[in-house]
Structure formats: structure tokens, C-alpha cells
Amino acid sequence: MKQKLLITMAISGLFLSASAQKVKFTEYDMDNGLHVILHQDKTAPVVAVSVMYHVGSKDEDPQRTGFAHFFEHLLFEGSDNMKRGEFMKTVSSNGGQNNANTSQDRTFYYEVFPSNQLELGLWLESERMLHPKIDESGVKTQNEVVKEEKRLRIDNSPYGKFTEKIFDRLFQGHPYRWQPIGSMEHLDAAKLSEFIAFFKKYYVPNNAVLTIAGDIDVAQTKALVQKYFEEVPKGAPVVKTVYEVKPVEKEIIDTAYDANIQIPAIFAAYRVPGMKSHDSQVLGMISTLLSGGGSSRLSTKMVDEKKTAIQVAAFNYTLEDYGAYITLALPNNNTPLNDLLKDIDAEVVRLQTDLISESELAKLQNQFENSYVSKNSKMIGLAENLANGYTFHNKDTNDVNEELDKVRSITREEIREVARKYLNKNQRIVLYYLPKK
Known part of the structure; x- marks a missing residue:
């Protein structure tokens, strides 16, 4: 059985190495500052068209939070050449899918079409950028949509406010202290002129990346891009x-209450470097070691062996300026929250003291390579990764091809040193997250 397992792992390793090929792309800047990235892949008749704007909740006025996320919705309202509500109908009636999402640092819009609808996708995104419909009616409609989303995903969702509670404490003095969905009171108070001004400032070609990936002809696509975007x-x-x-220099302990839960939770959060830092990648590997799957250290110890937790996790919430390294646990059989925190802390101290084994490092590298191949197997995932490289890694689109090499270069000694550097009790927020009666 053991021999069979080793053979399976060897075959898997060969497959991953073969699949993790270099991503070829063409990139250039238009006269209006729009950065364009093209990737040709003719394995399927599909094309992804995406635009990433370098604007997120970090760029908002503290008295007008929620604007970036609001525009994620508002820019589907239509344009000078498209009736209200026709954007999504146009996409679906032509065999496509579309969506958008907003983070603290960027807003990402995309369509996935049969490749013969490439021109339609480019027209839609140029309409969104050139002359979208921003009026009182659209603002009122989307204001209600955002309120309902907040009620559903945050206000009435179990544990829905934990990031809000942690970030408010961990990022004092930085816009990361509020969440992208923002304040409904701020949106209610905003005037139409403020929305228009926000659009004109941030949703401009010189603050955006247009990425097209899939079954395309590069020369023809360049001509279409010029046709639809040169007038912007x-x-x-x-x-x-x-x-x-200011650095966190002493442990901060606090409590938050949630009327939507019956089982309490305990969180510990550390402020760590942003996504450009090599240490951020090391922290990502540490989180996989601790809780990446059923055989991870924390899951094996607390869920399987001691049965003190029904769920335990560690993850690196990585952003542009900083990151939040968060551990959490939910108790089983009324285990005290402090006991859960002690068990998590013991595994962190173990990381800070002992080198992980060679086999654990190899397993981590295989997990990351598998994730890398999976992310880039779909055209929209690859388009986003290419845009991320340009937007967040010093305009280095080729970061998509360097990511695996960076992960493979991480040593056992680096894992220990990074754990020692950032995951200390005097550098964290501990949050007791309790049911509200």
C-alpha cells in the first residue's frame, strides 16, 4: 500500500511539473494609459474579457465608505448606448457569463464568452469605462441592492462580522479598518455629484488593466481593442x-457579540506584510501547513485526536499594503476557548522552534503547485492572475510565471524565521467571538 502511494505521488508530481508551463502573453500601453494584456489559448473556443481598476475601499473618504463596492453594482446599470438593465441580458443572450468583485485594493469586472463574441465583450467593457449610466435612479436602485447584500451576507450571516471586528482593531490609522461593503449611512448621505466625481477620478484607463485570455487572434484583438478603447x-x-x-507591540484582548451564532469562536490576528513581500508567501505556506486539509497539523491535533474543536483554521488574508494572519477555532463539547488558543499557540511555538520535516516541505510545495495549475486552468482565473501581477507587483505581469519558483525557493529555515518574526503574542489581537442573547 505504501509503495502504491509513493508511485501515485510520483506520477502526480510529474503531471504537475508538466502542467505548470510558462504562461505566454503580449502586453502594451495605449496612448490613454490603458494597459492591455493578451494571452492566446486555442484549446477551447472560449474567451475571457476583464478589466481590473486599481481602486478599492482603501481609496475611499472615511466619511463615504462603500463607494468602490457600490460601483461594482452601479456600473452594470447601462450606458449611453445601452438601456437600463440590458447589460446582463446582453451577456446571457449571447451565451456568456459575467460578474464583478471588489476588495480593499481593486475592482474586477469580467465576461466569459464563446470566442466568436470577443467583440461584444470589448464593447461592453468600453461602454462601462467611457459613458456609464450614473443617475439618481440607478443610485437609488443599487443602494437597495447593496443594503440587501449587507443584510444577507454580513448582518444576518453567522460569523459574518468577524473580519469587520478584527480589521477595525488591527488596522487603526489605515483604511483597511473598514470593510469594502462600507457604511449604509454613508451611501444614503452621498450626493450624485460625489458618485460622479469618484468615477471620474478612479475609473479611467490609466488606472486600469484590460486582460483578454482565450481563443483569440492577437493581431485582430489588438485592432478591436484600439477600435473600442482609443476614444476613452x-x-x-x-x-x-x-x-x-503604528506596530502592534502588546497583545490586545477584546470581545465581540453575534446574535446569529450559538457556538462561540476565538480568533487571533497578526498584522503582517502585504502581498509584494516574500514573507507573505512564506506565511501562506505556514497557513497551509497548519490547516490546509484534514492532515494538517491543527486539524489532526484538535479535530481528530483531541476532539476539542469542530473547526480550526489559519489563513493569510493578504492585501496590497499589509496582511492579516488569522487563526480561529470553534469548540467541540464545550471546550473552553482559552484551551483552543493554547493548542494553536503550541503549534505556532513548535514552528518557531523546530524545523519542519523535508517531507512536509515537499508536500507543501506540491499543494501550492497543484493550486497554481488549478488557478490557471480557466481563462478567467488566468486573466485575473495576469492583471494582479501588473497591478500589485510593480507592473511585473510575468509574476504569474515567477510565482512557482518563489514558492519552491522557500526553505524550512525561512518558515521558522518568519513564524518567529510575525506570530508572537505581543503582536496580535485576540478576539472572543460570542453569541449575543
Whole structure:
């Protein structure tokens, strides 16, 4: 049995190495500052068209939070050449899918079409960028949509506010302290002129990346991009504010209450470097070691062996400026929350003290390679990864091809040193997350 397992692992390793091929792409800048990335893949008659704007909740006025997420919805309202509500109907009636999402750092819109509808996808995104419909009616409609989303996903969802509670404490002095969905009171108070000004400042070609991936002809696609985007005017340069926050130098213990839960939870959160940092990748590997799957250290110890937790996790919530390394546990059989925290802390100390084994490191590298291949197997996933590289890694689109090499270069000694550097009790927020009666 053991020999069979080793053979299976060897075959899997060969498959992953063969699949993790270099991603070829073409990139250039248009006169209006729009950065364009093209990737040709003719294995299926599908094309993904996406635009990433370098604007998120981090760029909002503290008295007008929620604007970036609001525009995720508002820019589906239509345009000068498209009736209200026709955007999604146009996509679906032509065999496509579309969506958008917003983070603290960027907003991402996309369509996935049969490749013969590439021109339609480009027209839709150019309409969104050039002259979207931003009026009182659309603002009112989307305001109600956002409120309902907040009620559903946050206010009435079990544990829905834990990131809000943690980030508010962990990122004092930085816009990360509020969540992308923002404040409904701020959105209610905003005037139409404020929404228009926010659009004109951030949703400009020189603050965006257009990425097209799939079954395309590169020369023909360049011509279509020129046709639909050259008339979009360049905006004023977008200058990002640099925030310096005070380090967390002593353990902060607090309590939050949630009326939607019956089982309490305990969280520990550490402020860590942002996604550009090599240490951020190491922290990602540490989280996989601790809780990445049923055979991970925390799951094996607390869920399987001691049966003190029904769920335990560690993850690196990585953002552009900083990250939040978060551990959490939900008790089984009324186990005290402090006992859960002690068990998690013991595994962190173990990481800080002892080198992980060679076999554990090899397993982690295989897990990351598998994840890498999976992310890039779909055209929209690959389009987003290419845009992320340009947007967040010093305009280095080729980061998509360097990611695996960076992971493979991580050593057991680095894992121990990074755990020692960032995961200390005097650098964290401990949050007791309790049911509210």
C-alpha cells in the first residue's frame, strides 16, 4: 500500500511539473494609459474579457465608505448606448457569463464568452469605462441592492462580522479598518455629484488593466481593442496615499457579540506584510501547513485526536499594503476557548522552534503547485492572475510565471524565521467571538 502511494505521488508530481508551463502573453500601453494584456489559448473556443481598476475601499473618504463596492453594482446599470438593465441580458443572450468583485485594493469586472463574441465583450467593457449610466435612479436602485447584500451576507450571516471586528482593531490609522461593503449611512448621505466625481477620478484607463485570455487572434484583438478603447479619455494621474501605521507591540484582548451564532469562536490576528513581500508567501505556506486539509497539523491535533474543536483554521488574508494572519477555532463539547488558543499557540511555538520535516516541505510545495495549475486552468482565473501581477507587483505581469519558483525557493529555515518574526503574542489581537442573547 505504501509503495502504491509513493508511485501515485510520483506520477502526480510529474503531471504537475508538466502542467505548470510558462504562461505566454503580449502586453502594451495605449496612448490613454490603458494597459492591455493578451494571452492566446486555442484549446477551447472560449474567451475571457476583464478589466481590473486599481481602486478599492482603501481609496475611499472615511466619511463615504462603500463607494468602490457600490460601483461594482452601479456600473452594470447601462450606458449611453445601452438601456437600463440590458447589460446582463446582453451577456446571457449571447451565451456568456459575467460578474464583478471588489476588495480593499481593486475592482474586477469580467465576461466569459464563446470566442466568436470577443467583440461584444470589448464593447461592453468600453461602454462601462467611457459613458456609464450614473443617475439618481440607478443610485437609488443599487443602494437597495447593496443594503440587501449587507443584510444577507454580513448582518444576518453567522460569523459574518468577524473580519469587520478584527480589521477595525488591527488596522487603526489605515483604511483597511473598514470593510469594502462600507457604511449604509454613508451611501444614503452621498450626493450624485460625489458618485460622479469618484468615477471620474478612479475609473479611467490609466488606472486600469484590460486582460483578454482565450481563443483569440492577437493581431485582430489588438485592432478591436484600439477600435473600442482609443476614444476613452485619459484621466488625471491617480496618486495613492501611503499610510504608516503604528506596530502592534502588546497583545490586545477584546470581545465581540453575534446574535446569529450559538457556538462561540476565538480568533487571533497578526498584522503582517502585504502581498509584494516574500514573507507573505512564506506565511501562506505556514497557513497551509497548519490547516490546509484534514492532515494538517491543527486539524489532526484538535479535530481528530483531541476532539476539542469542530473547526480550526489559519489563513493569510493578504492585501496590497499589509496582511492579516488569522487563526480561529470553534469548540467541540464545550471546550473552553482559552484551551483552543493554547493548542494553536503550541503549534505556532513548535514552528518557531523546530524545523519542519523535508517531507512536509515537499508536500507543501506540491499543494501550492497543484493550486497554481488549478488557478490557471480557466481563462478567467488566468486573466485575473495576469492583471494582479501588473497591478500589485510593480507592473511585473510575468509574476504569474515567477510565482512557482518563489514558492519552491522557500526553505524550512525561512518558515521558522518568519513564524518567529510575525506570530508572537505581543503582536496580535485576540478576539472572543460570542453569541449575543
